[in-house]
Amino acid sequence: MIDVTLESVSKRFARTGDTAAVDDVDIAIGAGEFFTLLGPSGCGKTTTLRMVAGFYFPTSGRIRFGAEDVTRRPPNKRDTGMVFQNYALFPHMSVAQNVAYGLKIRKVRRDESRRRVAEALEQVHLGGYAERRIDELSGGQQQRVALARALVIRPRTLLLDEPLSNLDAKLREETRVEIRRIQREAGITSIYVTHDQAEAMAMSDRIAVMESGRVQQIGTPQEIYHRPANTFVARFIGRSNVLTLPVVGATADTVTVTLPGGGQTTVPAPTDHGLTVGGTALVSIRPEHIGLGAATEAGALSARVTDLEFTGMATHLTVDLAGEAVMVAAVDVPAGLAVGDQIGLRLPANRMWVVRP
Numbered sequence: 001m002i003d004v005t006l007e008s009v010s011k012r013f014a015r016t017g018d019t020a021a022v023d024d025v026d027i028a029i030g031a032g033e034f035f036t037l038l039g040p041s042g043c044g045k046t047t048t049l050r051m052v053a054g055f056y057f058p059t060s061g062r063i064r065f066g067a068e069d070v071t072r073r074p075p076n077k078r079d080t081g082m083v084f085q086n087y088a089l090f091p092h093m094s095v096a097q098n099v100a101y102g103l104k105i106r107k108v109r110r111d112e113s114r115r116r117v118a119e120a121l122e123q124v125h126l127g128g129y130a131e132r133r134i135d136e137l138s139g140g141q142q143q144r145v146a147l148a149r150a151l152v153i154r155p156r157t158l159l160l161d162e163p164l165s166n167l168d169a170k171l172r173e174e175t176r177v178e179i180r181r182i183q184r185e186a187g188i189t190s191i192y193v194t195h196d197q198a199e200a201m202a203m204s205d206r207i208a209v210m211e212s213g214r215v216q217q218i219g220t221p222q223e224i225y226h227r228p229a230n231t232f233v234a235r236f237i238g239r240s241n242v243l244t245l246p247v248v249g250a251t252a253d254t255v256t257v258t259l260p261g262g263g264q265t266t267v268p269a270p271t272d273h274g275l276t277v278g279g280t281a282l283v284s285i286r287p288e289h290i291g292l293g294a295a296t297e298a299g300a301l302s303a304r305v306t307d308l309e310f311t312g313m314a315t316h317l318t319v320d321l322a323g324e325a326v327m328v329a330a331v332d333v334p335a336g337l338a339v340g341d342q343i344g345l346r347l348p349a350n351r352m353w354v355v356r357p
């Protein structure tokens with residue numbers, strides 16, 4: 001069942017004139033889904049979320065909750081809970097007073113309110129902190145208060161704008177697991193905004209990758225990782241090599257290309273690839289999917305190591321493959337491998353994928 005729908009939604013701000021902050025966005029989010037808007041700074045994530053919350057109205061397009069058109073409905077009539085990047089808590093009030101705020105506005109009876117506040121604080125594992133002042137809490141605890149405050153009103157939709165950005169790396173990872181647990185338990189449709197691709201991959205049912213106000217691709221983390229729609233998505237999600245290769249054959253869903261340094265390979269491609277013999281294809285392959293062997297290995301492509309970095313988990317190499325710089329990540333490298341050495345590369349065809357420009 002679709003819960004939140006954005007139909008051709010655009011937003012132009014009067015002051016910035018012609019360029020759309022959000023440009024013709026179509027998104028359909030399922031009930032109970034954890035959906036993430038991911039993209040670089042300024043791509044329109046917050047603007048999109050604020051239109052769902054009702055803090056901005058779209059310049060054109062529609063927003064629906066279920067069958068209801070809420071495009072021009074004010075925020076307090078939308079039944080959404082929002083968690084902001086900077087928490088927006090009241091520092092002089094207690095944890096319980098902060099969490100109770102939305103209930104007070106909604107004129108929920110005092111005993112009912114007390115019960116729900118206690119329940120929400122339990123949910124975020126802050127049961128013993130009700131009477132603490134906000135300025136006596138750590139950043140991670142404040143973040144959980146902000147989450148409890150959004151959850152306590154039992155919104156139909158939970159909206160989270162970079163809620164972890166003020167936390168250190170370890171706390172970010174812990175808190176993202178917590179957010180996901182709470183969201184699953186409550187079964188609440190959630191829209192999450194982040195510019196951190198690893199966070200998006202780890203948390204989301206599906207992701208919309210945005211750039212310059214436009215949705216570049218919508219899919220599961222696996223789809224976006226293994227089948228990026230274009231070079232932007234391929235490079236933004238993890239690291240990826242994108243090789244420009246001559247096309248020597250094409251079918252509905254494959255393209256045969258000539259590899260740098262010789263040989264041909266047939267690569268899976270989206271059915272609308274539109275490529276023909278004589279043209280060039282953009283072919284992506286992840287650094288960790290490239291195999292390493294001896295330069296003399298049969299079928300391997302000969303390359304020269306130009307950079308080599310040991311990170312503990314893997315060795316990151318840059319190699320020169322017939323004039324193209326290619327990134328390789330390998331758990332094991334031949335003993336004594338050094339910059340300047342010749343090495344053999346294996347590019348498995350099923351790990352390659354044709355992307356649009």
Ligand SMILES: Nc1ncnc2c1ncn2[C@@H]1O[C@H](COP(=O)(O)OP(=O)(O)OP(=O)(O)O)[C@@H](O)[C@H]1O
Pocket residue numbers: 013014015016021039040041042043044045046047048195
């Ligand atoms: N109130 C506003 N008035 C004019 N322009 C705005 C306004 N809010 C945002 N913009 C512009 O709209 C574009 C999208 O901004 P938005 O805040 O949605 O980006 P974002 O993806 O959330 O970025 P970040 O990751 O930095 O938070 C930017 O170019 C921004 O400058």
Ligand SMILES: [Mg+2]
Pocket residue numbers: 045046047
């Ligand atoms: Mg933002």
